[in-house]
Amino acid sequence: MKRIAMLGSGFIGRFYADSLQGQRSKDKIISIYSRREEAAKKFATDYQCDRYTTNLEEAIAHPDVDVVCISLPNHLHEEAVMLCCKHKKAVLTTKPLGRNAAEAKRMLLAVEEAGIFNGYLEDLVYTPKFLKSYESVKNGALGRILWAKSREAHPGPHSDWFWDIEKAGGGCILDLGCHCIEITRTYIGKDIKPIEVMCWADTQVKPIDAEDHSIGLIKYENGAMAQFEVSWTFRGGLDLRDEVMGTEGTIWVNNFLRTGLEMFTTGKGADYVAEKAESNTGWLFPVGDELNELGYNHMFAEMFNCMENGTSPRETFYDGYIVNAIIDAAYKSAKSKSWEPIQLDIWRGKTGLSKESHLIEHDKDHYLIKEEMTHYGTKKLILKNKQTGKIIEKVIE
Numbered sequence: 205m206k207r208i209a210m211l212g213s214g215f216i217g218r219f220y221a222d223s224l225q226g227q228r229s230k231d232k233i234i235s236i237y238s239r240r241e242e243a244a245k246k247f248a249t250d251y252q253c254d255r256y257t258t259n260l261e262e263a264i265a266h267p268d269v270d271v272v273c274i275s276l277p278n279h280l281h282e283e284a285v286m287l288c289c290k291h292k293k294a295v296l297t298t299k300p301l302g303r304n305a306a307e308a309k310r311m312l313l314a315v316e317e318a319g320i321f322n323g324y325l326e327d328l329v330y331t332p333k334f335l336k337s338y339e340s341v342k343n344g345a346l347g348r349i350l351w352a353k354s355r356e357a358h359p360g361p362h363s364d365w366f367w368d369i370e371k372a373g374g375g376c377i378l379d380l381g382c383h384c385i386e387i388t389r390t391y392i393g394k395d396i397k398p399i400e401v402m403c404w405a406d407t408q409v410k411p412i413d414a415e416d417h418s419i420g421l422i423k424y425e426n427g428a429m430a431q432f433e434v435s436w437t438f439r440g441g442l443d444l445r446d447e448v449m450g451t452e453g454t455i456w457v458n459n460f461l462r463t464g465l466e467m468f469t470t471g472k473g474a475d476y477v478a479e480k481a482e483s484n485t486g487w488l489f490p491v492g493d494e495l496n497e498l499g500y501n502h503m504f505a506e507m508f509n510c511m512e513n514g515t516s517p518r519e520t521f522y523d524g525y526i527v528n529a530i531i532d533a534a535y536k537s538a539k540s541k542s543w544e545p546i547q548l549d550i551w552r553g554k555t556g557l558s559k560e561s562h563l564i565e566h567d568k569d570h571y572l573i574k575e576e577m578t579h580y581g582t583k584k585l586i587l588k589n590k591q592t593g594k595i596i597e598k599v600i601e
């Protein structure tokens with residue numbers, strides 16, 4: 205059993221607590237830190253924690269605490285991580301790791317220097333649908349991955365600090381794009397170096413300094429392309445969709461609004477439907493098991509198993525740092541309106557890759573471009589002559 209100090213009793217702190225203690229879980233939140241005493245006390249009552257406090261260091265340093273789970277606003281991640289290093293506590297941090305790559309790099313170096321377990325809580329690469337899709341990608345069912353796209357859009361976050369660019373560090377690119385970037389990066393291969401970003405961002409609706417809408421492209425060293433689409437102005441709930449395209453196959457994932465459970469109600473007795481649902485009447489898309497479908501259960505299971513086995517989880521502070529570095533380049537590109545290089549002071553994957561060959565051999569003189577069975581029963585082969593470059597059609601009756 206691991207004894208956990210939860211920092212933050214808000215939206216994600218409660219989702220995490222529901223996941224950690226929801227089923228017959230063996231780990232226990234023994235202490236809760238929150239800014240306001242009433243909020244800390246309420247959380248301690250709801251989750252049967254032994255103690256609550258409004259003192260950050262006290263929560264981390266307590267000798268009974270094995271693991272610290274950071275569920276605080278973005279501007280407080282670094283301070284909390286540094287205290288975990290000081291008191292040598294295993295640390296799990298929600299996304300984004302930092303407000304920028306400089307913060308993330310300092311946190312990464314500090315946890316490694318302190319020799320403490322570090323996990324980056326990117327739940328969306330632990331959803332059952334993601335895990336199944338990713339297994340297929342790894343098994344080669346999609347061939348070479350050419351393009352991966354991820355979209356996260358909702359009507360905007362639920363607390364004041366998100367809308368304050370100083371505290372949050374950015375708008376929807378940082379808040380939602382961090383998920384999309386790690387999803388697409390994992391499909392493409394985490395050892396493949398992301399090299400440059402082209403990004404459009406705008407503040408289309410909200411009276412804020414940060415962007416509320418953005419689309420970005422991330423180019424990888426092997427020629428693969430990732431795409432993110434994010435919005436804090438989308439109407440209709442939480443739109444979470446991914447697409448992967450490879451030389452041998454395609455995957456489409458709809459994580460939230462169309463999960464196969466659809467319901468109509470006039471509103472009688474209607475209550476909470478799902479995260480960011482904008483209505484509780486009419487046709488609704490409830491989510492069967494939100495904790496599981498958002499990946500929290502699989503994520504914590506992996507994190508705590510790795511902690512016990514002395515191994516590294518799939519998502520560490522290193523991954524959080526790479527994501528922050530990609531986001532920094534996206535912000536630069538949105539300003540410069542051109543492709544911007546991704547500055548990676550720390551890179552532990554492959555280097556020097558080039559675009560893989562796309563030529564398919566047909567015979568000694570030709571490459572195959574396309575093969576198709578027609579509706580009138582003949583098979584057509586489109587071929588390219590290797591010497592002359594001439595494109596011909598071969599019909600097989």
Ligand SMILES: NC(=O)c1ccc[n+]([C@@H]2O[C@H](COP(=O)([O-])OP(=O)(O)OC[C@H]3O[C@@H](n4cnc5c(N)ncnc54)[C@H](O)[C@@H]3O)[C@@H](O)[C@H]2O)c1
Binds near residue numbers: 211214216243278365
């Ligand atoms: N799916 C996800 O992984 C996911 C989802 C939502 C939020 N998050 C992340 O979790 C972190 C917290 O977000 P949240 O949605 O739980 O926020 P929230 O506003 O609901 O809760 C924030 C908590 O931090 C405490 N706090 C301490 N000092 C504070 C301060 N100066 N200002 C505001 N709150 C302060 C509050 O008391 C509260 O308990 C953020 O980094 C956010 O990006 C992750």
